Amino acid sequence: xxxxxxSAKIAIEGLSKIFEGRExxxxxxxxxxxxxxxGEFVSIVGPSGCGKTTLLRIMAGLETPSHGRMAMRRxxxxxxxxxxxxxxxHSLYPWLRVIDNVAFGLEMRGVPKxxxxxxxxxxxxxxGLSKFSRHYPGQLSGxxxxxxxxxxxxxxxxxxxxxxxxxxxxxxxxxxxVQDELLRLWEMTKKTVxxxxxxxxxxxxxxxxxxxxxxxxxxxxxxLDVPFGxxxxxxxxxxxxxxxxxxxxxxxxxxxxxxxxxxxxxH
Amino acid sequence: xxxxxxxxxxxxxxKRFSAAARDRVLTVVSPVVVLSIWQCASQMGLMDARxxxxxxxxxxxxxxxxxxxxxxxxxxISLWRLSLGFIVGAVPGFLIGLxxxxxxxxxxxxxPLVSATYPIPKIAIxxxxxxxxxxxxxxxxxxxxxxxVYLVLLNTMTGVMTIDRIYFDVAKNYGASWRxxxxxxxxxxxxxxxxxxxxxxxxxxxxxxxxxxxxxAKAGIGYLIWTSWETLVIExxxxxxxxxxxxxxxxxxxxRELEQALVPWRRx
Numbered sequence: 001x002x003x004x005x006x007s008a009k010i011a012i013e014g015l016s017k018i019f020e021g022r023e024x025x026x027x028x029x030x031x032x033x034x035x036x037x038x039g040e041f042v043s044i045v046g047p048s049g050c051g052k053t054t055l056l057r058i059m060a061g062l063e064t065p066s067h068g069r070m071a072m073r074r075x076x077x078x079x080x081x082x083x084x085x086x087x088x089x090h091s092l093y094p095w096l097r098v099i100d101n102v103a104f105g106l107e108m109r110g111v112p113k114x115x116x117x118x119x120x121x122x123x124x125x126x127x128g129l130s131k132f133s134r135h136y137p138g139q140l141s142g143x144x145x146x147x148x149x150x151x152x153x154x155x156x157x158x159x160x161x162x163x164x165x166x167x168x169x170x171x172x173x174x175x176x177x178v179q180d181e182l183l184r185l186w187e188m189t190k191k192t193v194x195x196x197x198x199x200x201x202x203x204x205x206x207x208x209x210x211x212x213x214x215x216x217x218x219x220x221x222x223x224l225d226v227p228f229g230x231x232x233x234x235x236x237x238x239x240x241x242x243x244x245x246x247x248x249x250x251x252x253x254x255x256x257x258x259x260x261x262x263x264x265x266x267h
Numbered sequence: 268x269x270x271x272x273x274x275x276x277x278x279x280x281x282k283r284f285s286a287a288a289r290d291r292v293l294t295v296v297s298p299v300v301v302l303s304i305w306q307c308a309s310q311m312g313l314m315d316a317r318x319x320x321x322x323x324x325x326x327x328x329x330x331x332x333x334x335x336x337x338x339x340x341x342x343x344i345s346l347w348r349l350s351l352g353f354i355v356g357a358v359p360g361f362l363i364g365l366x367x368x369x370x371x372x373x374x375x376x377x378x379p380l381v382s383a384t385y386p387i388p389k390i391a392i393x394x395x396x397x398x399x400x401x402x403x404x405x406x407x408x409x410x411x412x413x414x415x416v417y418l419v420l421l422n423t424m425t426g427v428m429t430i431d432r433i434y435f436d437v438a439k440n441y442g443a444s445w446r447x448x449x450x451x452x453x454x455x456x457x458x459x460x461x462x463x464x465x466x467x468x469x470x471x472x473x474x475x476x477x478x479x480x481x482x483x484a485k486a487g488i489g490y491l492i493w494t495s496w497e498t499l500v501i502e503x504x505x506x507x508x509x510x511x512x513x514x515x516x517x518x519x520x521x522x523r524e525l526e527q528a529l530v531p532w533r534r535x
Contacts, residue, residue, distance in 0.1 A: 060440050085440045091433050095455035095532045104451075105441040136532040156441065 008073065009160060009192045010036040010059065015068030017054055017218075028054045030217035032068070038075060041186060041193045043207030045200055045250065047258050051218025052196045053164055059194060060085045060162050072160060080105070080157030086149050086166045092137040098148055099124065099133040105156030116155075123151040126188075127181055143174035147181065154185055160192045168198070179205060180234055187231055200250045204243060205234050212250060214257035216264045222253055320502045325509070328502035338491075342510060345487040348404065349476055349514075352411025353468065360419030361461060367420070368427025368457070381420065389414040389471070390478045397483060407479050407487075414475045415468040422464030426457030459533055462526045469518045477511060488514070 017029040028051040036042050046052045057063040058070060060083060072082050084105060092101045099120050100107070106116035124130050127147040137145055146166050153161055167175045183206060186193055197203050203210045204226060212222040227242055237243055302322045308314050309321030316324070332338035366373045367381075393410055400406040434456065438448045480489025492507035526533075 057436075062436055062439060081442060085436075087433055087437065090431070091437050093434065093437070093452065093455070095458075095530070096451070104437075107451075108438075108441045108443045108447055138532055 008035045009038040009040070009075070010034070010070070010072050010194070012059075012070045013068055015055075015058065015065045015070055017051065017058065017063065018066045027217035029058075029065075030219045032218075032220055034211065034220060034223075036192060036194060038073075039190045039192055041195065041206060041208045042211060043195045043197060043203035043209070044211045044213060045197055045203040045254070046213030046218070047215055047254060047261065048198065049218075049261070050213040050215035050257075052213050054218065055213075056085070056162050056164050056194060056196050059083065059160075075159060080159070081109075082158060083160040083162055084153040084156045084158035086146075086153045086161065086163040088165050089142065089146070089169045092145055092148055092152070094137050096136075097133065098129065098135050098137065098140070101137065101148055102133075102151045102155050104152055105158075109156075120151070120155050123155045124148075126154075126185060127151045141174075143170050143178055146170060147178055150178070150182060150185070154189065154191075158191070160194070161186075163193065163195045165196055165198065167202070175202075176234055182206070183232060183234070200247050200254070201238075203250070204247055205232070205237060210246075210250065212253050215261045221257060224250070317499070318501060320505060325502050325505045328500075329506045329509070332503060332506055338506065338510070341486055341488050341491045341507070342514075345476055345480065345489070345511075346514070348407045348487065349411060349472055349518075352408045352476070353415055353472060355408060356412035356415030357419045357465065357468070360416040360464070361423050363416075364420040364423025364461075364464075365427060365453070365457075368424040369453070374424075381417070385417050385421070389475050393479055393482065402483055407476065407484065410475055410479050411472050414471045418468045418471065419461065419464040422460045422467075423457055426460030427453060429460075430456045458530050459526075462522065462530065465522055466519065469515060469522065473511060473515050 012032055012034045015029060015032040016027070019026045019028055032055060034042075044052050044055070054063060058065050059072075062085075074082055093104070096104065099117055102120035102123055103111075103116040106119060107113075111119075121130065121133065124133050127150060129144060129147055129151070132140060132144065137148065140148065146169075149166060153163075167178055170178060179202065195203070195206055207226050210224045210226060211220055212224070213219065214221040224246065226246070228237055228240070305314075306322050309316060309319070309324075314321075320328075329338070363377065367377055368374075389410060392413070393406070396410050396413070397406045400409050430453065434452055435448075438452050443451065476487070477489035477492065480487035481493045484490045488507050488511050492504050492511070495501065495503035495507060
């Protein structure tokens with residue numbers, strides 16, 4: 001335990017979030033405790049309304065917790081900020097060219113233009129979009145846009161990547177391709193990743209651990225270790241027996257949560 | 268065998284002569300046809316030349332007015348009033364719109380004033396403006412500025428207020444300073460609506476300047492139209508009408524070019 005605590009990159013303890021409403025308060029998160037190790041890829045899966053996005057926004061500093069605490073430890077391995085977020089769809093600035101979108105975080109940190117473009121170009125190459133650097137996001141497909149979003153986060157060289165269902169809007173084929181690219185980038189850079197998804201498959205395919213959340217109020221119901229090694233083949237892995245077993249297990253766990261939330265909803 | 272082949276060729280031919288090219292030709296052809304009919308009707312005495320002069324006599328009048336330098340005097344004075352009024356109206360309109368778009372406080376304080384005064388027909392307050400600014404140039408510039416300020420203000424405010432929340436999250440997450448948030452997010456995001464405000468302003472500004480020049484001016488396109496009517500030099504009146512139309516078209520075209528240069532991501 002002491003060893004685990006020492007290598008902890010993110011430590012969340014007894015965290016709660018209450019949104020104050022006009023008529024009544026809404027408890028989005030209740031007593032969340034979670035430790036993420038340095039270089040770990042943690043997937044968080046849960047039904048809509050379980051507060052997983054709120055949890056990620058708190059980690060990103062976009063919301064403040066009502067109770068409890070969250071700490072991120074710098075290792076000094078990277079030049080960038082402690083964390084960067086990859087948002088759901090439509091978060092690229094339509095008025096900036098692809099290259100300037102990717103270089104956005106660097107520009108905010110005052111990196112000179114030539115240098116940040118150079119770095120952005122490297123990332124664009126990694127996601128296979130070099131040819132599109134002078135395009136505007138509106139000229140790209142949904143899958144390409146999300147690859148640019150991912151490149152934008154990586155270009156900033158953060159220690160932790162926070163991803164909020166970045167691939168939810170993609171079609172099945174594109175999703176597999178971008179997941180693959182994402183994993184390659186992650187394996188190359190060994191960054192700590194917290195990845196939110198509502199897809200059980202995706203959580204299992206990508207994560208070292210899967211955190212299962214339940215709703216009303218949002219809380220962690222189970223944390224599973226994913227037994228597959230690295231690097232992973234996203235297609236072959238699906239054929240493994242363990243994959244279907246864990247996936248069925250998560251499914252039942254989520255189903256029970258959804259059914260429970262429904263009965264609560266009636267009141 | 269023959270039938271289907273010809274039909275394919277027919278399709279190809281239609282493609283070569285694109286719909287856009289056809290539209291362009293029609294835009295040129297239709298006014299020419301109308302003008303020709305008009306000219307013929309005048310020459311055959313179907314229209315009373317005292318009220319509706321023929322296109323040729325209007326053109327002659329235009330040449331005469333141009334040669335005497337009279338037309339240019341009117342155009343330049345109107346243009347000067349318009350441009351100055353535009354700037355004096357658009358700049359504060361943009362700044363106040365920005366403030367109201369960004370700050371709830373500013374909105375709560377200013378919105379009642381803006382909403383209450385916006386529906387007043389701008390030309391209705393010309394007497395008041397003349398009382399305040401005198402009968403000279405200042406009152407013309409002021410009335411145009413007042414017409415422009417509302418449209419730019421309201422459009423800028425809407426532009427800022429409708430910026431997607433997620434863009435602000437991105438700026439915050441990437442540690443954007445306030446200055447960068449403005450130059451990289453707020454300003455470019457609201458540009459399309461600012462331009463919409465400017466486009467509307469051109470139309471309104473033309474109405475206001477012509478009306479003001481009808482009533483209280485010693486030069487300008489509106490003055491030319493009005494005095495030509497009063498002295499029954501109808502050809503000159505038509506010249507004035509054409510000039511003001513061309514001014515509107517040219518101003519709109521310039522603004523469109525400017526918009527395409529500044530808002531390139533909106534193309535297509």
